[in-house]
Amino acid sequence: MSEPAPRIDPTSPADGETTPAPLTRGRRIDLFRAIPGLGWLAKRRSFQFWVVLPNLFLFLLFLTAGIAGTPVGNRNIIIVFVWILWWFLLISLLVPFVSRIWCTVCPFPFFGEWAQRRALIKVRAVAPKDRKSGPGVVIGRNRYFGLNLKWPKRLSNIWIQNIGFLFLCTFAALFLTRPIVSVVVLGSLFVIATTLHLIYRQRAFCSYVCPVSGFLSLYSMSSTVEVRAKDAGVCDKCKDKGCLAGSEKGWGCPWYVYPSKLDRNNYCGLCMECVKTCPSDNITVNARPFCSDRLLKGWDEAWKAFIMLSLALAYSVTFLGPWGFIKDWANVAEKQDWAGFATYTAILWATALVIVPGIYAAAVGLGRFIVRKVPGAALPFKDVFLGFVYPLVPLGLLTWIAFSLPLILVNGSYIAMVISDPFGFGWDLFGTANMHWTPVVPEWTPYIQVVLLLGGLFFALRVGFAHATRLYRETRVALRAFLPVGCLLGVFVGSLIFLYAA
Amino acid sequence: MLEQEVDYLFCDWCRKHVPCHRVPSGGWEVDCPGCAGECVRCDCYLRRYCFANRGDFPPLRKVEGDPK
């Protein structure tokens, strides 16, 4: 075992099984080179602290406003800033263009990580001779505090995030409109994050529990930036592995990823620790084409795509549709229509977990059936299914943007109002508290939504064709196998267009 | 096909054997093409303690049908 084993070519099958090739491709621009000062900034130890701190104060301000401020949602900063402004920025700009940058600035893990590290900025590096002595737990070359248990293997996936997000979203009509419910939701996440940091090592909460993290992981695959090794050869020869084990310059990757081998954005929280710890300065941030990561790796990720798509559809009906009775079903705390709420919940959960995946699986199955007699086309269902579910990543993201756009266009003027009166106490700090509610070009909404949905369909078909060709090699076979799924995507987009424009 | 003289680790996530080799730092590195770079998913591609506790090597699991 002293000799190195031959490395596997990641694009070739191992053990005689079909291992999908990474579909990461396209040009890369090293942003540390292209943007002067960016690399320097990312290497500052205090970088993350200074970007989280203002967010933490804002978050505490929001919680205070939610508890002490007006119960009228559109007059309270927690509702307007979190669910109108933050949500729009997150889904429409941050995720597509800057990947999981929200995780870089997120305040939820602040206290938990502080307790784990007993440091806000500095690093606790451990010399080899001191590994067995001293307080806390040594992981890699860093010392941590708290229990630092390993996260259970059975839960090492995003199912908790899937179900947690769906559960939360079932009550969206409550927390989107009631400040105190938003406080309960956000406050609970804050407490859970802190508690889990004390029990499990590093970012277990972010990786496996945080409901926001789940869809960030999925849609960050389409993002136009990535953290990657500059030169894989340098990493192969690296004796230090500081990105993983940590060093005196930084902590080992808190997200349990191995940056030098990373080929997807899903589980990289852009904390920039690997940029600091790499002894060869071999980690950078690249700009890249939209939808560069193209491989879903498990059922949990596929179901995340189904859940997100179903929620976008359900919310479009509930919140953007004209049907008051559906709003009444969702708005159970006020209308007390428990039978209606049960119906709403049952439809939502069945659609997200069973109906949409079922229809999709049937389309994938039909595609496999069509090409069943072609020699070599009998591929494992899971491989084909995961490949053909991937188009839901760009399509889902664009659908969510199409859903979120009217929220900001119509309700954006509330932002100016609550800036002047964040608690709804009757203040007028900047003279904008009493301005009239003014939607911005709301009549353009259907046109913009149609363009976004058509764009989503374009990207979905494009990446779907790429997956089909990767799986089936021959273009004609690939297109026939993908035909049912392609048509299904068309039907979905057509239905949404009907909803938005009819 | 598993090769002679190469140690393997069974990846629970990918349900396959992946080679495991010693790296110059003294630890062991697991090469799983299915979860490249994402210990977060399968915990096998690069078992963190390979490098954290130098010299430790990943436990090899026997599974039915394995070559001896």
Added chain:
Amino acid sequence: MRVRATRVLLAVAVLGAFGTAGFVLAPAVEAPKERSFTVRAHRYGYEPERMRVNRGDRVRLKLESKDVVHGFFLEGHDLDATIVPLRAAVEFRRPSRPGVREEVAEVNFTAEHEGKFRYRCSQTCGFLHPFMQGELVVGPNRLLPVALALVLGMLVAGFFLARFPARRA
């Protein structure tokens, strides 16, 4: 490179053809006429939830509230009304002329532009106020057939033209 350029051009041509077909084949609308609706606002919706008229129609709206004070802001038509329960008249304003308000028995306007316009509550009326809305669809609303035709065109272009390089090869 030539194959790629040809494919893009063909795709644009196919999409253009489908889009044009959708535009041309949109159902024709009747001659303009006068249409009257009584719109009843309640938390959190309107009855009727959707009104259909044609471009050029003169629309007369009688607005009522079944519970609390509501608003009626019609997108793209520069009109906003405040509806008070148990009152026949509504307070009418044009958002482009802030400060000018008048009491009117009916809100009248001509549907000059086709498309879908939402009417929304403009007076905070409760928890789901920001989502309280109805829809005015002004025919021929060609966005819909054009968009659906483009979806079809995209599928046709995608599935047929993706084979193009393979055939050439």
